[in-house]
Amino acid sequence: MRLVAVLLVAFVAAVLTAEAAPVEELFQQFGLFGTWARDCRQDASPANPHVRITTLNPGQVIEEHDLGTSYALNHYSMISAERLSDEQLSVEVIFQPGTDAEERQKLIFRVRSGTRRTMFNQPDEGEVRVKDGIVLPQRIKTPTLKKCK
Numbered sequence: 173m174r175l176v177a178v179l180l181v182a183f184v185a186a187v188l189t190a191e192a193a194p195v196e197e198l199f200q201q202f203g204l205f206g207t208w209a210r211d212c213r214q215d216a217s218p219a220n221p222h223v224r225i226t227t228l229n230p231g232q233v234i235e236e237h238d239l240g241t242s243y244a245l246n247h248y249s250m251i252s253a254e255r256l257s258d259e260q261l262s263v264e265v266i267f268q269p270g271t272d273a274e275e276r277q278k279l280i281f282r283v284r285s286g287t288r289r290t291m292f293n294q295p296d297e298g299e300v301r302v303k304d305g306i307v308l309p310q311r312i313k314t315p316t317l318k319k320c321k
Contacts, residue, residue: 195233195263198253199225202261202283203319212320216240223288223317235265251276259284260291267295290314 199205208223209216216222216238224236237246251264259282267275280292282305291314293302301307305314 193253193255194231195250195253196227196231198255198261199233199250201255202281204261204281204283204288207320208288208317209320210315210317212318218243221315221317222320248277256280262292286319287316288319289316 193201204225205227206225208225210220214220217240222238224238226234226236228234233250235248235250237248239246246267247269248265248267249269251266253264254262256262261281261283263279263281265277265279267273267277275298276296278292278294278296279290279302282289282291289305290302291305292300294300299308302314306312307314
């Protein structure tokens with residue numbers, strides 16, 4: 173019985189002291205900071221979104237999606253991140269933080285060979301919007317973005 177209690181205490185202590193890598197550190201490891209687009213030389217548009225990932229304050233990772241001058245910027249504030257594999261990163265975000273449209277979402281990015289693609293998107297308690305890189309229900313692929321700078 174004592175052995176079980178000791179093992180339980182050791183397990184709880186290990187879980188409480190183990191820290192996941194901070195969002196900023198994982199984004200750095202995946203090389204995500206900077207600007208991404210289908211074609212970096214062309215202006216932002218719905219067919220050529222420009223995605224900019226920056227830090228405003230230490231530990232605060234922000235992503236902005238520019239779809240062109242006719243559209244408002246989409247803002248994402250990263251809450252947490254988890255490495256799923258060498259090419260996949262799962263993130264919890266707040267979409268449009270501080271607005272009436274604010275929404276928590278889970279996303280999975282595939283990052284490889286200087287490209288980035290959204291493979292999964294689901295709002296909290298909502299239906300899946302992107303699965304396996306396909307936007308549902310339109311059945312179109314999410315864009316593969318290249319690193320611009």
